[in-house]
Amino acid sequence: MPIAILVLSASAAVSVTDPDIVVTASRDPVPVEEAAASATIFDSAALDALALPDASSVLRLSPGISVATSGPRGTQTQLRIRGAEANHTLLFVDGIRFNDPASGNEARFELLTTDLLSRIEIVRGPQSALWGSEALGGVIAVETPDPLTARGVTALAEYGSLDSLRTYGRASFGSDRFGVTAAGGYERSDGIDSFGDGGERDGFHTGTASLKAVYRAGPVKLGASGYWVDGLSQYDGTDPVTFLRADTLDSTRNRIAAVRGWATGTFGGWSARAEVSYLDSANHNYLAGDPLNQTYGNRLSLGGQLSRRFGDHELIAAIEHDEEEFRARDTAFGGATNQNDKRDNTGFVGEWRARWSDAFMTDVALRHDRFSDFADATTFRAAASLRPFRTVTIHAAYGEGIAQPTFFDLFGFFPGSFEGNPALKPERSRGWELGATWTRGPLSAGLTFFSARLHDEIVDVFDSTTFLSSVANAAGTSRRAGIETSLSWRAAAWLNFSANYTWLKATQQTEPGDPRVREVRRPRSTANLTAYGDVGRFSWSASLAYVGTRTDQDFDLFPSPTVRLGAYTLGSARVAWRVAPKLELYARVENAFDDDYQDVVGYNTPGRTVYAGLRVALGR
Numbered sequence: 001m002p003i004a005i006l007v008l009s010a011s012a013a014v015s016v017t018d019p020d021i022v023v024t025a026s027r028d029p030v031p032v033e034e035a036a037a038s039a040t041i042f043d044s045a046a047l048d049a050l051a052l053p054d055a056s057s058v059l060r061l062s063p064g065i066s067v068a069t070s071g072p073r074g075t076q077t078q079l080r081i082r083g084a085e086a087n088h089t090l091l092f093v094d095g096i097r098f099n100d101p102a103s104g105n106e107a108r109f110e111l112l113t114t115d116l117l118s119r120i121e122i123v124r125g126p127q128s129a130l131w132g133s134e135a136l137g138g139v140i141a142v143e144t145p146d147p148l149t150a151r152g153v154t155a156l157a158e159y160g161s162l163d164s165l166r167t168y169g170r171a172s173f174g175s176d177r178f179g180v181t182a183a184g185g186y187e188r189s190d191g192i193d194s195f196g197d198g199g200e201r202d203g204f205h206t207g208t209a210s211l212k213a214v215y216r217a218g219p220v221k222l223g224a225s226g227y228w229v230d231g232l233s234q235y236d237g238t239d240p241v242t243f244l245r246a247d248t249l250d251s252t253r254n255r256i257a258a259v260r261g262w263a264t265g266t267f268g269g270w271s272a273r274a275e276v277s278y279l280d281s282a283n284h285n286y287l288a289g290d291p292l293n294q295t296y297g298n299r300l301s302l303g304g305q306l307s308r309r310f311g312d313h314e315l316i317a318a319i320e321h322d323e324e325e326f327r328a329r330d331t332a333f334g335g336a337t338n339q340n341d342k343r344d345n346t347g348f349v350g351e352w353r354a355r356w357s358d359a360f361m362t363d364v365a366l367r368h369d370r371f372s373d374f375a376d377a378t379t380f381r382a383a384a385s386l387r388p389f390r391t392v393t394i395h396a397a398y399g400e401g402i403a404q405p406t407f408f409d410l411f412g413f414f415p416g417s418f419e420g421n422p423a424l425k426p427e428r429s430r431g432w433e434l435g436a437t438w439t440r441g442p443l444s445a446g447l448t449f450f451s452a453r454l455h456d457e458i459v460d461v462f463d464s465t466t467f468l469s470s471v472a473n474a475a476g477t478s479r480r481a482g483i484e485t486s487l488s489w490r491a492a493a494w495l496n497f498s499a500n501y502t503w504l505k506a507t508q509q510t511e512p513g514d515p516r517v518r519e520v521r522r523p524r525s526t527a528n529l530t531a532y533g534d535v536g537r538f539s540w541s542a543s544l545a546y547v548g549t550r551t552d553q554d555f556d557l558f559p560s561p562t563v564r565l566g567a568y569t570l571g572s573a574r575v576a577w578r579v580a581p582k583l584e585l586y587a588r589v590e591n592a593f594d595d596d597y598q599d600v601v602g603y604n605t606p607g608r609t610v611y612a613g614l615r616v617a618l619g620r
Contacts (some may be wrong), residue, residue, distance in 0.1 A: 011262070024123045024139045026363060027130055027316045027351050028271070028307055034353075034361050036383035036395040038433060038448050038484065040104075042120040044145075046496075049532035051574045051588055053110040053166055054097070055120065059140070060489055060570075061528040062483040062546050063500040064124050064450075069110070071194030071603040074204025074233035077110040080452060083122055083480035083522050084429070086139025088403050090127070092141040094212065094225040096277045099134050099344045101324045102297030103254075103283055104406045111229045111254060112142070113144030115156070115185040115209045119143040122486075122487040125450065126431050129365040131379035132320065132347045136401030136429045136454075144210045144225070147172060148181025153618045160611025162201075164189040177216050184209040195236035196604040199247035201257040206231035227257045234601075237287075244556045245602045249288040256281045293330035293337065299323070300340040312355035320347045326407040328414030329578060341411045343373045344350040345404070355524040359387040369402070373410055375425045377402045395436045401429040409471050409515045427473075428455045435484075442490040447483070454478040459510055470487045476509030478519070494533040501527040520562070521599070537578040545570045552601040568597035576615075587612045 021029045025037040040062040042050075052058050056077045060067045066083075070076045078086035091098040099107050114120075120142050120154035127135040150172035170183035171222040188205035213226040230253075237250035260277035279299045285292040304316040323344045330337045351365040383397035405424040412420035431452030438445050456473040463470075463582045482505060488498035489550040503525055507516035525548035532541035553560045571593050576586035587610070594608040 001058075020193075020321070022123070023121060024141045026353060027305060027365070028353075030312070030353070033387075034355070034385065034399055035395070036361065036363055036385035038124045038172070038395075038397075038435060038450070040124075040186070044118045046530070046532070047114050047117060047120070047394060049496075049539065049574070050543060050572070051541065051586070052543075052572060053113055053115060054110075054592070055114050055117070055142070056109045057545075057572070057590075058114055058120060059109070059122065060547075061530055061543055062122050063459060063486055063502050063526075063528075064138075064482070064504075065108075065122070066504075066522055066526060066547070066550075068599040069603075069605065070600045071235055072191040072202055072204070072606055073189060074191070074206065074231060075109055075194065075202070075235050076519070077108075078106065079096075079109050079140075080522060081122075081137035082431075082482065083250050083454065083504050083519060084452075084454070084523070085403070085427075087134065087406070088133040088137035088401070090131055090133075090427075091141045091228050092139070093258070094144055094210070094260060095262065095275070095303055096227065096260045096279060097299065098227075098256070098258065098285075100256065100281075100297060101299055101326055101407065102295040104408065105404065107135055107140070107255065108229075108254065110233070111208075111256065112346045113185060113187065113206065113208055116170070116183045116208055116227075117142050118145040118150075118255065120143050123493075125397060125539070126379075126399035126429050126452065127381070128377075128401040128462045129367045129379040129399060130349065130351070132367065132369055133402050133404040133426065135402045137444065137548065144183065144212055144227070145172060146213040147181040147212055147214045148176060148216065148231060149172055150181055150614075152178070154616070156613060156615045158611050158613030160613075161609035162189045162191060164609070164611065166611075166613070179386045180211075180213045180216070181188075181213050184207075191234065191606060192606050193236070193247070194603050195245065195247040197247055199236070199608065200249070202236060204231060205232040205601075215406065221264045222262070224259070224261045226257075228255075228257045230255045240287075248422050251286045251289075253284040254282070254287070268306055269309075271307045273303075275301075275303045277301045287332075291331045293328065293435045296327040296329075296538055298325050304494075309586065314351075314353045316349070316353070317350040318349040318351075320349070321345070328413075333368075337413060339407075339411055341407050343371070343407075343410075345372065346370045361385045363521060371426070373402065375424065377426050377428070390470065391438055393441050394435070394441070395437075396434045396489055398430075398432045401431070402426040405471075417469060419468055421471050424458060424471065425473050426458050427457055428500075429453065429592065430455070431480075444486075444488050446486040450481055451481040452479070454480070457508070457510075474510045476511050476514055478506070479507045480504065480519075492533075494535050495531065495532060497529075498532045499527070499529040501525070517562075520550055520552045521550055523550040523567075539576045539578075540574065542573045543571070547597075554601050556602065563601055565598055565601065568595040568596065569593060582616055582617045582618055584617075585613075 022035040025035040064082045087105045124138040154170045156168040166187045170186040172181040184559045191203035194202045208229045214223040234251045237248045239246040239361040258279040262275035264273045279298045285293045300323045303320045325342045347369045349367045368378045378398040379400040386394045402607040437450030459474045486500040506519040506522045527546040529544040574588035
């Protein structure tokens with residue numbers, strides 16, 4: 001295991017333009033030095049240099065994150081933060097809650113590309129006291145460029161292995177008071193045979209578009225944004241007779257469209273924010289082109305926030321309201337799985353941030369969520385940051401997280417076979433972390449210990465008398481604990497280097513007294529390295545992602561035994577030459593060592609792939 005491989009880790013994240021501001025570590029953006037949270041930022045310079053088109057490949061390079069893809073690109077991609085479940089990560093896209101209500105509340109990372117993005121922020125650990133449900137493992141916030149600072153036109157065209165095509169374009173115009181940014185991108189690939197027995201290739205195509213407008217007049221700022229993604233992915237599913245994995249002609253068509261409007265202002269020492277957003281999603285599944293089933297979801301979100309500073313103290317009060325609707329339709333079962341359900345939630349948040357001295361800051365938050373269809377929940381968070389020396393910062397945090405049951409958990413899926421459980425409670429997590437960061441000029445290093453316990457985990461249950469399946473809250477406690485280390489060195493324009501290593505122990509327990517079992521798809525060890533720079537007209541980047549051994553369940557065998565998946569290392573690199581002031585030619589490679597690996601048992605992943613393209617940038 002490469003212990004020295006320790007990415008781009010700079011304790012904080014997004015305000016669209018300021019790399020020294022953290023957005024999701026508090027209800028109000030805070031400076032890096034005041035954010036008592038473990039966070040990672042990938043700014044526009046890092047995203048452009050790494051040039052990895054799918055966001056999951058970039059997120060994989062962050063400490064504490066494991067990624068599992070069910071085959072080639074475009075297929076289901078699950079992300080776990082510090083050993084939490086796949087639906088325990090809350091995703092924001094331009095401030096819009098982007099988890100899919102029609103797909104088990106998971107964030108659809110297989111549909112998220114980096115081409116439209118200018119920032120990625122990851123905050124690890126339970127954050128539900130600030131952001132509510134799904135923020136149990138952590139929060140990821142991605143942003144498109146700020147119209148008030150971005151200018152000009154950028155375009156990219158790329159072609160490579162597996163008959164892959166990638167195009168992208170962005171235009172930004174306006175002034176210091178008003179700006180508009182519009183962008184769009186398209187990717188496709190013939191893919192690989194994910195089942196691996198010499199059958200047909202499983203390809204994908206994805207289209208994305210975004211639009212953002214901002215107007216600023218004195219202390220008032222008004223904004224509107226929209227984000228749309230549409231993708232089709234082919235995959236190998238299960239034989240309809242044997243229910244074993246097979247080389248099938250399955251495909252899925254997924255679409256998510258969302259809009260948001262917001263207003264902020266400062267008046268007489270008070271700061272206020274109001275916003276509204278709407279997300280609509282649709283998922284269509286096919287076999288050999290024939291419809292099987294569809295799920296639809298939508299979410300209306302309303303929010304308001306008021307804050308006031310009193311010297312070195314800030315008090316924040318917020319209210320958020322979500323209304324979700326879910327529809328399921330099928331063709332294969334004659335409409336037996338059809339359902340129409342809805343639910344809503346109102347959350348009340350209070351936060352108190354205090355600077356007791358230049359060296360000591362605290363942050364306390366409390367939230368109460370009122371759910372329409374299951375038990376209410378109250379979550380708490382407390383964090384502190386201490387700088388005993390000019391070069392050393394110590395941070396500590398305790399946080400609680402919740403994840404609401406899915407629509408299928410509550411209302412069932414297949415009548416007479418899988419019954420919902422309306423008595424479910426939200427899954428709950430309690431976690432703490434303690435860390436220290438040392439910084440001296442361009443060099444920094446960090447070490448963080450973390451631990452969390454998951455209560456009321458939603459698990460599958462089977463009644464051998466009635467042969468009915470359902471779900472219930474587990475009585476046992478699942479545990480996650482580990483260590484994250486990081487190192488970064490921003491030497492000069494020719495070298496930006498960073499690395500991290502994470503050790504994780506994640507175990508599950510369904511009933512008290514039961515033996516603890518290792519959680520599947522969670523490697524004990526992960527390590528990452530990134531480096532990039534510019535020398536005259538030449539620019540370069542490289543990254544390594546090491547994923548240690550982990551376990552998975554083989555559902556082709558009874559009773560689905562646990563199997564071991566081997567470790568692997570993914571290497572990527574990019575070199576570019578600026579042939580003209582605004583025109584760049586480049587070549588890049590993914591999986592440079594041609595590792596043969598699986599993230600999910602039975603599903604193959606691409607080997608070495610090579611791409612070449614050109615990029616033009618007019619403006620800034």
